[in-house]
Amino acid sequence: MCPAPISENADRGYIIPIGGGEDRVKEMQIHRKFVELSGSEDADIIVIPTASMLEETGPDYNRIFSELGAGRVEFLPISTRADCNNPRFVEMLDRATGIFMTGGNQLRLSAILGGTLVAQKIRRRNAAGVPVAGTSAGASVMSEHMVAGGSSNSAPAEGNITLAPGMGLTNAVIIDQHFTQRNRLGRLLTASSYNPFLIGLGIDEDTAAFIGPDNVLEVVGSGTVTVVDASHLTHSSMWDAREGEALSLLGLRLDVLGEGCRYDLTERVAYPPDEHMAFCTLVAPNDTSLG
């Protein structure tokens, strides 16, 4: 479940985790930018509503993306592992210029899609430049190490977060959603401290991290993206804390990024909004000007 290799002539497509609860009625700025990245009138967007158990989820997103000017939108009615090896679905993903995974239950997504042709195809299309967005459960599943569940309102503690293998579009981050709304900092600190290699992204509702081909993310939406960097930890009691004992984690770094802020996941540095660097730098999937 590692990211698919990127060929020499292509940039990896945007990876766009959304914290859930995004505005689907008024400005719809997150969806709008996803449609733009997917090619607008030339877009061919595939929606994967598998995380949801609601029949209207697929058609709802068809309507939203069509209203926002996407040339073509279809959803894949995947509800079993057999569906995920349906050659017609794989073919549809092959011509997609944008892929969107809805909310619901991320374990349903990983348990149904994991190890199938559809999952493989999503990784390969993303590596070839196609933007992949996901909201709520669809955001969690994107990373190699996925937050499957855990406690809200918790201090950092071993066992307050359940990890599972995700879809593996990226292995640089671990993604948590509905972040401020559900008070999930404690469990994200736990996850980042399990292995400080992982950068924790805590994404608020109606907020998205547009992670570019250059591994720099930019925040869009009305909330914040909280970035947890545990790589400077000077002390952690993670490995020897007794059960139920409060953890000590010294030297954590935290950036709270509002709209327009950027974070370089390679260098682990945050940047304030820059009017000259604002969202116009996002480009359509076939434009390689970002280099």
Added chain:
Amino acid sequence: MCPAPISENADRGYIIPIGGGEDRVKEMQIHRKFVELSGSEDADIIVIPTASMLEETGPDYNRIFSELGAGRVEFLPISTRADCNNPRFVEMLDRATGIFMTGGNQLRLSAILGGTLVAQKIRRRNAAGVPVAGTSAGASVMSEHMVAGGSSNSAPAEGNITLAPGMGLTNAVIIDQHFTQRNRLGRLLTASSYNPFLIGLGIDEDTAAFIGPDNVLEVVGSGTVTVVDASHLTHSSMWDAREGEALSLLGLRLDVLGEGCRYDLTERVAYPPDEHMAFCTLVAPNDTSLG
């Protein structure tokens, strides 16, 4: 409401904010250590139950501290500003070797005690070496800048915290209590970012920060003390964010301190527990061995 000056021959007494909800039945380790610092069988502890509206609060603490071996315990039945200028109460504080402020409503504490002889006497006794502890509201009121109220479950945002002048035992920190239990990190980040001079202390229930004469705090209890240091902020949108807009705060540092961890408030450095430096370093008020 600044800390009273410390004379050349004395160390400031311990300042002991407690996050509320501390164990009052079983181990009572926080109260036990407070009684030890106050002199155990030689202790003369004065309880200030003014934050609480419950008649049993004062007698309850009398019982607790007596059970823990305090030589003498009394509470001051202060419920008006006139009470705070009662010479008998001032005299009782003058011979106190430990002062304890209960939970309740910190605005009740600051509004009734503020600017009276009792408040002045508490500051002077602390400056002369007497430990002052406070739980919940009694913890909040200790600092010069006091958290009077605010939102739980909130991202950092201008206006999500209400500040008021506190009792001013210290001006180095701002104290929030019931911290993890009520999800108050967002508002503490706001407070620290208003003026990064202030170190934010978020104290969990059943947890205390024993702030020593050397401005090094040590954590006691079953939860954590979260230290927010905003002094390395590289960008803050605090001053120009629109109302309701999510704030950007880049470069925050966070230490989550479990029991035995220490934090140097002067140097802004966290230390892991050190077996040789454990709680035996806490000394009785008249012992100046800590220098």
